[in-house]
Amino acid sequence: MIPTDQLTDPAVRAFATAVNSDDPSALHGTRTPDATMSDDGSAEDLHQRKWRFTVDGGQVARFDTGQA
Numbered sequence: 001m002i003p004t005d006q007l008t009d010p011a012v013r014a015f016a017t018a019v020n021s022d023d024p025s026a027l028h029g030t031r032t033p034d035a036t037m038s039d040d041g042s043a044e045d046l047h048q049r050k051w052r053f054t055v056d057g058g059q060v061a062r063f064d065t066g067q068a
Helices: 010-021 024-028
Strands: 031-039 049-056 059-067
Touching: 010 024, 010 049, 010 059
Parallel strands: 031 059
Antiparallel strands: 049 059
């Protein structure tokens, strides 16, 4: 799980909360219709990953994950 209590951006916090709760409907509401993501393809523990978010209009427009 992503520790949401440390996230300061409300859009990123809502996105992470939806991911943590495994709620597709909530997740859909947290991102832009054309949101994209990137992953480096490495199998790593979620807490050892670096996450970078691009927020547009209060919603996540892109997120990237990779090795921390």
